[in-house]
Amino acid sequence: MPVISDPARFNEEELYVDLRTTIGLPVYLKCEGFNFAGSIKLKAATEMVDAAEREGLLRPGSILIESSSGNLGVALSMIAAHRGHRFLCVTDARCNQPTIRLMEALGSQVHVVREPDPRSGLLGARLKYVRALCASDDRYVWLDQHSNQGNWRAHYRTTAPAIAHHFPRLDVLFVGAGTTGTLMGCARWFWQWRRRVRIVAVDSVGSVSFGGAPGRRLIPGLGTSVPPPLLDPSYVDDVVRVEEKDAVQVCRRLAARGFLFGGSTGTVISGASQWLERHGRRGLTAVAIAPDLGERYLDTVYREGWPPDAVRAEPVPELVHLGR
Known part of the structure; x- marks a missing residue:
């Protein structure tokens, strides 16, 4: 039984959702929202x-x-x-x-x-x-989270080794790209420990993190209008860019099964789905990182008609390959 006096010292590190039984996606979702701050x-x-x-x-x-x-x-x-x-x-x-x-x-x-x-x-x-x-x-x-080395070191110390402990035969890891602290910490850990894990960054359409033209983005958290100083693309194998309407659809599909996640998590799951459709689903052990939960998005992601110009359409994957 955990007993704490500092709210920062509690974080649920071992909870995963098997997305095969919820939305038919062969991915284990690492849930990082179960702490007193509500996010990774x-x-x-x-x-x-x-x-x-x-x-x-x-x-x-x-x-x-x-x-x-x-x-x-x-x-x-x-x-x-x-x-x-x-x-x-x-x-x-x-x-x-x-x-x-x-x-x-x-x-x-x-x-x-x-x-x-x-x-x-x-x-x-x-x-x-x-x-x-x-x-x-x-x-x-x-503190400057965009260039502070502690941003990625936190995940080098905690997130990546925790995933490797539970999935020693991990094939592919999907990580959302904002400041890229989580992405760089995990990528560096798996590279240093010689784990043959494919690192897939998930970004939002309209973000300039991996190049491309800037565009309107309404879901906070992932994507950026300024190239992230922490990012070293040599550690990343692939990038998937996700339309916000597709992230919203994923969030609502999960909510219909009782799982309320945030917009960043919907983006990561949508990116994982697109990548697996392109590369094949069979025989892979895949993990995606869910940065947050959904309560803070009730007035946006979970409000009918949001975003206002969203159209219902099948997601079209857009991938950029980056050699390691």
Whole structure:
């Protein structure tokens, strides 16, 4: 029986959903949303805050500041509340209202950026705001999840070895690409330990992470309008780009079977389905990482008619091959 005094020290690491029995997909879904922050971002947040405290960057009077589309902001809000730090989350208009209210309930301040940067979109505008505040006041401590090495090291230490422990004959791993912390941590671990595992990154259509033209994206979490500094494409075997309408359809199919997952998880599962349709399903042991749960998406992903221009159509896979 776990007994804790720090909410960051609990995380369910061993829960998987067999998608064969729910939507007929031969994939084991690693569920990362069962902790007090509600998402996989708790791992990176804990790693980065621990390092900042250890290195003396966080001192009495410091103010944590971070750009986040939502889930990392919640994780940092929880950690800051427990450890007595002040925290300002800089997000944008795509962040779900329940997520904003949750951060505020934990005592954090939230600044919502509504005007995108002409060249780098909403993410670029968020980062510009953070840099300006840090330059104006040395009390601000920016963890910078987009370039902080603790982001990927958290998953190198925890997520990847946990998967390998339960699936020693793993063939393919599907990982969503946002900051690419989870992707890089897992890819590096399997590469270093000589595991013959195919790493498939799942990105959103409209993201520039792996090249291509930027486009509108409404589901927060995956994809980016600025190339992620942590990304090293040499560790990635394939990339699948997913339309948001397809991610929404997957979420609703799972909800119809009693599993309520977030938009990022729907994107990853849709990408896994497309990749397996192209490469064949038989004889492969496949795992996909589910970053979050669905309660924070009730007003978006699970609201009828959202996104407003969605059309019902069969998903068309778009793959980019990257040699290791």
